[in-house]
Amino acid sequence: MKLTVLEIISLGRKYMNLWPERAELEEYFAEYRVVKFSRLVCKIIPGLALFCLIMQLYFGSMGVLPQALLYSLFLLSFPVQALIFMGLKADKFLPPALANWYKESVARVNQSGGDIKLSTQRPRYLDLAQLLNLTFNNRYSSQ
Structure with a gap:
């Protein structure tokens, strides 16, 4: 099925939310660990990106804004990558x-x-x- 990037991200979010959070599934499905890690990335990384941006702006000099934005965008790409991976896996x-x-x-x-x-x-x-x-x-x- 041909999907756009936004449809893949939406499918990844749906797949991640559908997977039950039951520890006993870890024994039978390797997918459980991947979903659990993706949930963690989507929960933690946006806050970490904001923290890095604020700390670099607070402790940095005037010319640090482009570098701070670059680091934050790099960190924010991790949850997007996780959702894309989940969406591609859900469609297999x-x-x-x-x-x-x-x-x-x-x-x-x-x-x-x-x-x-x-x-x-x-x-x-x-x-x-x-x-x-x-x-x-x-x-x-x-x-």
């Missing part, structure tokens, strides 16, 4: 073994009384995140 198709597990899980949930309307034809990582989100929200919200 699942590998065959994971796709089979995904299809079996959707079928199992639907057989047990659930009504999940997720893609079973060539599922993507975004579909996996939606399945995990639905599963963990339904399973653990009732307990």
Whole structure:
């Protein structure tokens, strides 16, 4: 699918927000660590960029403004890069073994009384995140 950069960033944010924050997923999905790190980058780096800008302007001389802006823009590019990476990953198709597990899980949930309307034809990582989100929200919200 051809996506614009803004659509990729939006998809990355959606993917990052859909992935459940459950520590037990770390054992089974390497993606969990990447999503967790991306969330940390998106949360911490903007404040760090602002702090660097203010400190350089406060302690620097008059000609430090271009350098301070450059450092801040460089730091602000990290969350954008993380969102782009997440968006590109969310748009990729699942590998065959994971796709089979995904299809079996959707079928199992639907057989047990659930009504999940997720893609079973060539599922993507975004579909996996939606399945995990639905599963963990339904399973653990009732307990």
